[in-house]
Amino acid sequence: MLSQAVLVAAVAAACYGVYHFSNTIGLVGNYYNHRPGICRRVPGIEHGSEDIHVTSDGKAFVSSGFLKSREMKEYAEKHKVKGRVFLFDFKKPSAGAVELGLKAGRDFDAKKFRPHGLSVLEDKKRGEHLVYVVSHPDGLPDVVEKFRFSPKSRQLIHVRSIPVGDKLVFTNDLALISEDQFYITNMAVFHFAPLAFLEKYLPLRTGAVFFYNGTEMQEVIPNLSLPNGVFLSSDHKMLYVVSFCDKTLMVYRLDPITKGAQLLQTVQLFGRGDNVQLTQSGDALLLGAHPNFLQFRIHEHSPTPADINSPSSVVRLPLDKDNLVREADVTEMFYDHGDLISGSSVAAIFEGQMLIGSVVDSLVHCELFTQAKS
Amino acid sequence: MYLKTALFSVTLFALQHIVRLIYSLGYHLHFYQHYPGPCRQFPEIEFGSGNFYTLPDGTTFITSGLDMNVFSRRFQLHYTSQGVEGAIYVTNLNSSEAVLRKLDIIVEIAAEEGGFSLETFHPHGISVWFDTTEGHHSLFVVNHPTRADDRIEKFLFDPATFTLHHVKSFTNPKLRSLHDVQAIGEDSFYATNILHEHRSRFFMLLELFSLMPWSSVILYTEETGYSEVVSGLMSATGIAMSKCGAFIYVMLSLGSQILVYSRGEDNSLTLQQVFPLYTHPDSAVLDPVTGDLFIGAHPIAHQYINHVDNPAKHKAASQVLHLRLTEGNITSITELLYDDGILISGSSAAVVYNNTLLVGSSVDKLVACKVNVPI
Numbered sequence: 001m002l003s004q005a006v007l008v009a010a011v012a013a014a015c016y017g018v019y020h021f022s023n024t025i026g027l028v029g030n031y032y033n034h035r036p037g038i039c040r041r042v043p044g045i046e047h048g049s050e051d052i053h054v055t056s057d058g059k060a061f062v063s064s065g066f067l068k069s070r071e072m073k074e075y076a077e078k079h080k081v082k083g084r085v086f087l088f089d090f091k092k093p094s095a096g097a098v099e100l101g102l103k104a105g106r107d108f109d110a111k112k113f114r115p116h117g118l119s120v121l122e123d124k125k126r127g128e129h130l131v132y133v134v135s136h137p138d139g140l141p142d143v144v145e146k147f148r149f150s151p152k153s154r155q156l157i158h159v160r161s162i163p164v165g166d167k168l169v170f171t172n173d174l175a176l177i178s179e180d181q182f183y184i185t186n187m188a189v190f191h192f193a194p195l196a197f198l199e200k201y202l203p204l205r206t207g208a209v210f211f212y213n214g215t216e217m218q219e220v221i222p223n224l225s226l227p228n229g230v231f232l233s234s235d236h237k238m239l240y241v242v243s244f245c246d247k248t249l250m251v252y253r254l255d256p257i258t259k260g261a262q263l264l265q266t267v268q269l270f271g272r273g274d275n276v277q278l279t280q281s282g283d284a285l286l287l288g289a290h291p292n293f294l295q296f297r298i299h300e301h302s303p304t305p306a307d308i309n310s311p312s313s314v315v316r317l318p319l320d321k322d323n324l325v326r327e328a329d330v331t332e333m334f335y336d337h338g339d340l341i342s343g344s345s346v347a348a349i350f351e352g353q354m355l356i357g358s359v360v361d362s363l364v365h366c367e368l369f370t371q372a373k374s
Numbered sequence: 375m376y377l378k379t380a381l382f383s384v385t386l387f388a389l390q391h392i393v394r395l396i397y398s399l400g401y402h403l404h405f406y407q408h409y410p411g412p413c414r415q416f417p418e419i420e421f422g423s424g425n426f427y428t429l430p431d432g433t434t435f436i437t438s439g440l441d442m443n444v445f446s447r448r449f450q451l452h453y454t455s456q457g458v459e460g461a462i463y464v465t466n467l468n469s470s471e472a473v474l475r476k477l478d479i480i481v482e483i484a485a486e487e488g489g490f491s492l493e494t495f496h497p498h499g500i501s502v503w504f505d506t507t508e509g510h511h512s513l514f515v516v517n518h519p520t521r522a523d524d525r526i527e528k529f530l531f532d533p534a535t536f537t538l539h540h541v542k543s544f545t546n547p548k549l550r551s552l553h554d555v556q557a558i559g560e561d562s563f564y565a566t567n568i569l570h571e572h573r574s575r576f577f578m579l580l581e582l583f584s585l586m587p588w589s590s591v592i593l594y595t596e597e598t599g600y601s602e603v604v605s606g607l608m609s610a611t612g613i614a615m616s617k618c619g620a621f622i623y624v625m626l627s628l629g630s631q632i633l634v635y636s637r638g639e640d641n642s643l644t645l646q647q648v649f650p651l652y653t654h655p656d657s658a659v660l661d662p663v664t665g666d667l668f669i670g671a672h673p674i675a676h677q678y679i680n681h682v683d684n685p686a687k688h689k690a691a692s693q694v695l696h697l698r699l700t701e702g703n704i705t706s707i708t709e710l711l712y713d714d715g716i717l718i719s720g721s722s723a724a725v726v727y728n729n730t731l732l733v734g735s736s737v738d739k740l741v742a743c744k745v746n747v748p749i
Contacts, residue, residue, distance in 0.1 A: 029403055030652030032695060032709035038748055270404040315406060328716075332406030335709070369411075369746040 029270075031291060031311065036333045036354065039340060039366040042088065042097050046306065047081045049097075049357035051173060051229075051275050053120040053131075054348045058090035060355055061131055061149075062097060062363060063115035073138070075303040083113035085133065085147075085156055086363075090350040093365060098154065105158030108145065112137035115145075117173025117229070117275065119182065127151040130159075130179060134171050142171045144184070144212075165217045168210065169196075173275060175232045175239065180214045183239060185227040200226070203245050211259040221252065221261050229275030229346070233323040234282040238264075242273040242287065249273060249287065249317065251324055267325045271313050272296070274345035274359070285317040285325065288346040288357065291335070296343050296359075305360045309338025314347040314356055340364060395583060398628070399676040405691065410710050410731055411744035413717055418474050421458040421685075423734035425554065425612075426723045427502045427513075430662040432468035434725065435477075435513060435531075437461075437497035440736055442518045444551065444569065444578040446683045449737075460495035462515065462529075462538060467727035472742055478537045479529070490527055490540050494519040499554030499612070499657065501563065502531075513538060514563050516552045524552040524572060526565060526594075548592050548600045551578065554657055556613045556622065558641065562595040564603070564622060566610040582609070582628070591624060593641050603643050604635070612657035612723075617665040621646070621702035625655035625669065632658075632669075634702060649704045653693055654678070656722035656736070663727070667697040667704075670721040670734060673712070681720050685737045689715030694724040694733055696749065710747070717741060 047065050054060045065083040067076055075081070086097040102110045114136045121130040129149045136142055142164045147156035162180075164171055170188035177183070189206045190196040199206055209221035209230065221227075225245035232239055239252045239261055247269045252261035271291035279286055290296040291311045299310035314334040317325045334347070334356060341364045346357040354366040416423075421439055428434045439460035441453050462479070465472045481490055498516040505512065511531040518524050525545040529538035542561075551569040558564065570588035571577040581588060589607040594600050604610075608629030615622055615637075622635045622643055630651050635643035653671040660667060671693040672678040681690035694711040697704050710724070710731060719738040724731060731743040 029405075031405070032707060034408060034709045034747070036747055270406065313406075330406065331408045332712075333408065369748075 029291070031313075031335050033337060034332075034335050035366065037366045037368045039334070039354075039356075039364050041340065042355075042363040042365050044099075045086065045097055045363040046361075048360040049086070049363040050115070050345050050359050051117045052277065052346045052348045052355055052357045053118055054090070054277075054280070054350050054355075055120060055122050055129060056124070056280075057127075058350050059129075060088040060090060060348055060350070061100075061118060061120055061129075062086040062088060062355075062357060063118045063133055065114060066116055066359060067114055067136075083110070083115045083135065085115060085118070085131065087154070088355060088363075088365075090353055090355075093353060097363060100149070101153070101155040102147070103155050103157040105160075107161050108158040109137070112140065113145070114138065116171070117185075119174045119176045121176045121179060130176075131156055132162075132174055132176060132182065134174055134184070136170075141166070142168060144171075144174065144182075146180070162212065167219075168217065172227070173229045175230045177232070177236055180212070182212050183220070183230055183232075184210050184212060184217070185224075185230045185241065186210060187226050187228070187244075207243075209239070209241055209261070213259070218259065220259055228273065229277075229287075231276045231278060231285070233319075234278060235323070238323045240276050240285060242276050244272050244274070247272055249276065249285070249325065265324050267317065267327055267330075269315070271315075273315075275357075277346060277348050279316075279349045280351065283319055285319065286333075286347040286349060286354075287315045287317060288344040289313045289315055290343060290345075295338075299338075299343050299361075300359055305342065308342070310342040310361075311338050312336045312341045312344030312356070312358065314344060314354070334366070391585075395585075398630075399679075400674040401676060403674050405673060405693075405712050407712050407714055408709075409713070409717075409743055411746035413741050413743035415717070416474055416740040416742065418476075419463070419740040420738075421453070421456070422737040423463070423740035424498055424722050424736050425500045425657050426659045426725050426732065426734055427500050428467065428659060428662050428725050428727055429502065429504070429511070432466050432727050434465050434467055434727070434732065435500055435502060436463040436465065436474075436734060436740065437500050437515060438463060438740075439496060440498055440518075441496040441520070442498070442551070443524075443572060444575055444582075446575070448684055449682060452684070452686065460492075460497050460517075462497060462500070462513070464536065465732075467725075467730050467732060470730075472730065472732070474740075475536055477531075478535075479540060480537055481540045490517075490543050491519070494522065495527075496520070497527075498552065499566070501555045501557040503557035503560060505560050508560075512541075512557065512560060514555045514557045516555050516565070517543075518552070524549055526552070526555055526563065528561075544594060546592075546594075546600045548602060550590075553611045554613045556615050558615065558619070559595065562593075562641075564613055564615075564641075565592045565594070566590075566613045566624065567592060568609050568611055568627075585628065587629075589626075591622075591643065595641065598641075603641070604633075607633075612655060612669070614658040614660050614667060616699065616702060617660065617662070621699075623658055623667060625658055627654040627656060627672070628675075630654060632697075632704060634704065636702060647703050651695075651707075653695070655695070658697075659723050659725040661726060665699060667699065668710075668724040668726060669695045669697065670723040671695060672720060672722075677715065678720050681715070682737060685719070688719075690720040690738075691715050692718045692721030692733065692735065694721060694731065696726070710745075710749075711743065 251265040271289040551572040591604040612625035634647035677690040680688035
C-alpha cells in the first residue's frame with residue numbers, strides 16, 4: 001500500500017520534472033518571424049559575432065571566432081577560423097564590418113585568441129578606446145585581453161593580459177567601470193568533466209559575478225545559475241546580469257565603495273537570454289536570446305553550424321527613471337527561425353539602425369523604419 | 375477480465391483526450407508583445423469589430439455587436455445590460471486619420487415573423503460583391519438573430535447616403551452555426567458552419583470539446599440551391615477568396631490550420647494545400663491591392679474562451695499574421711502584431727491598407743496601427 005503510494009508520487013514527480021525540463025529547453029511554443037525593418041547579413045562574418053559594444057560615436061566593436069566544442073576546434077583549424085575583433089561603423093553602414101589588426105604584445109599570441117564577451121572604455125578626446133575582451137585561449141586558462149584601439153591604423157594594440165585566476169573556470173562577459181576596474185561573469189567552477197557537464201544543464205548555482213579591482217578578483221554576487229551577459233546602466237549605479245539557466249534578467253544596485261550588489265528586480269524571460277546592451281539613448285536594454293535552447297545547443301556544438309538553424313530573438317526591455325525594467329512594456333523587436341541569423345546573442349541600436357550578433361553564425365544589420373527607436 | 379480491459383482502455387482514451395484538450399488550451403504558452411508602429415483605439419467601438427471586408431479603394435466595412443447561440447448566459451446578460459446593438463460600420467483607410475461611420479440600415483420588407491429585424495441583428499462574417507453591370511455593392515452578412523436560426527442577410531450599399539438597404543434573407547436547414555461568408559456572385563456565396571449543432575449551448579460545447587470534425591462549408595447559388603461542398607472539418611471559421619476567384623481559403627480555428635482549395639467551374643472545391651498554423655485563426659481578410667491575406671488569431675485558447683464568457687473581466691491575447699500567396703499557395707508568414715490583450719483582446723480580423731493596420735476583435739475594441747515595418 002505504502003509502496004504503491006510512493007510509486008505514484010515518484011511517477012508524478014517524474015512527470016512534472018519532464019514537463020518543467022521541456023519548458024526550460026524550449027520544446028513548446030511556436031513563434032512567427034517578424035522584423036523591425038529591412039534586415040541584411042553583413043558580408044564577411046560567418047563564424048560568429050558573439051558580443052558587440054557600441055561607443056557614443058557609433059563605432060561597434062564585434063568579437064568573432066568563438067568556439068564551444070572539441071569538434072569545432074578541428075573545424076576551426078581546417079577552415080582557419082581565427083579569433084577576431086571587427087569594427088562596424090554605424091555612421092558608414094555600407095562599409096560593412098572591417099577586421100581590426102591585432103598588434104601582438106609581449107605575452108599575446110593572436111593564434112590562440114578565442115574572444116567571447118567584450119567591453120569598451122571610451123576615450124572621447126582622441127578615440128583611442130580601451131577594448132577589453134574575454135578570451136578562452138586553446139588549452140590555457142581564461143584571460144581578459146586589454147587592447148588600445150588606434151583609429152589611425154585601425155588596429156588593436158595589445159596592452160596587457162589579465163589572468164582571471166583559478167576560481168574562474170569559464171568566464172563570459174565583462175562590464176567596465178573604469179580602466180582596469182570591471183565586473184565579470186563566471187559560468188563554471190568544475191574542471192572534472194562529468195560535473196562540468198551537469199553544471200551546464202542543471203541549476204547548480206555555481207556561477208558568480210566577480211569584480212576586478214586592478215590586481216585581484218573579488219566575488220560580489222555568488223550562487224548564480226550560468227550568469228551570461230552583464231552590462232552597467234549609464235550612471236554605473238545598476239548592474240544588469242542575465243542568467244542563462246534560469247531565463248531571467250536580474251537588476252542589481254551597486255555599492256560604489258564596497259563594489260557589492262543588492263538584487264532589486266528579477267525579470268522573467270521566455271527564452272534563454274545571452275548578452276544585454278543599453279540602447280543609444282540609455283532608456284532601454286536590448287537582449288539577444290535563444291527561444292529554443294535544445295536547438296541552440298545542437299547548432300552551437302555542430303561542426304557545421306551554418307547548416308543547422310536555431311531561432312533568434314531580440315527583446316527590448318524599457319527602463320524607467322530608476323533604471324529598473326518596465327516589465328509590462330517589454331516587446332520583441334526581432335524573431336527569425338534561423339534562416340537569416342541563428343543563435344542571436346546580442347543586439348545594439350544606434351541612430352535608427354540595429355546590429356544583431358550571433359554566437360557562431362552571421363551578423364545582421366537592420367534599418368529601423370521608426371525614427372524614434374534609439 | 376474483459377470488463378477490466380475495456381474500462382482501462384476507455385479511461386486511457388478519456389485521459390489522452392483531456393491531456394490533448396489541456397495542451398490545446400495553451401496554459402504553457404508565452405509570447406512577447408510587438409507592434410508594427412504606434413497604435414490607437416477607436417473610441418466608438420466597445421463591443422466588437424469582428425470581421426472586415428476591404429474594397430480596392432480602401433473602403434472597409436466592419437461588423438460589430440456579435441452574439442451567438444453558443445455564448446454563455448453571462449455574456450448575453452452583459453450584452454443586453456450594456457445596450458449593445460448589432461451594427462455595421464464603414465471607414466476609409468485611404469485617409470491618414472480613418473474615421474468610423476455607422477451605417478443606417480433600412481428594412482425594405484416589414485419585419486414579419488422570422489423576418490429581418492434590427493432588434494435581433496447580431497452580425498458576424500461579412501463579404502462584399504461588386505456587381506459591374508448594376509454598379510452597386512451587395513453586402514452579405516452572417517446574422518445570429520436572437521432565439522432564431524443563423525442566416526445570411528443581403529444588403530445593398532448606398533454610398534451617397536451611407537445607408538444599407540436590407541434586400542433578402544437566406545435561410546436553410548443546411549446553415550447551422552455560421553461563422554463567415556464569401557460572396558461569389560450577385561446572389562451566390564460560400565458560408566462556413568463552425569459547428570453542426572446550432573441551438574443547444576450544451577450540445578454545442580460538447581461538440582466543440584469532443585473535437586468532432588463536424589464543421590463544413592456550404593455553397594449557395596440560385597441554380598443549385600444549398601449544398602455542402604466540404605465536410606469533416608474541425609471548426610472552420612473564416613473563409614476568403616483570392617482576387618482572381620480561383621482559390622478559397624478556409625481557416626480552421628481548433629484545427630489550427632488553413633486549407634487552400636482550388637475552385638472548380640461548378641464551384642466545387644478541391645483541396646490544394648494544408649498549411650499548419652500553431653495558433654487559432656478567426657477570420658482572414660483579403661488585401662485588395664496585393665492579394666495577400668491578413669489573419670486575426672487567438673494564440674492562447676483558454677484566454678479567448680474566458681474572454682468571450684466574461685469580456686469585462688478577462689483579457690485575451692491578440693495576434694495578427696500576414697500571409698503571402700504564390701499561385702494560390704501560402705508561401706510565407708510573418709507576425710505583424712502580438713498584444714497581451716491590453717490594447718485589444720481576442721483579435722478576430724485584420725487588414726493593412728495604405729500603411730495602416732486595422733485590427734478588429736470579436737467582442738472588444740477596434741485598433742489602428744501605423745505600419746513601420748516592411749510588409
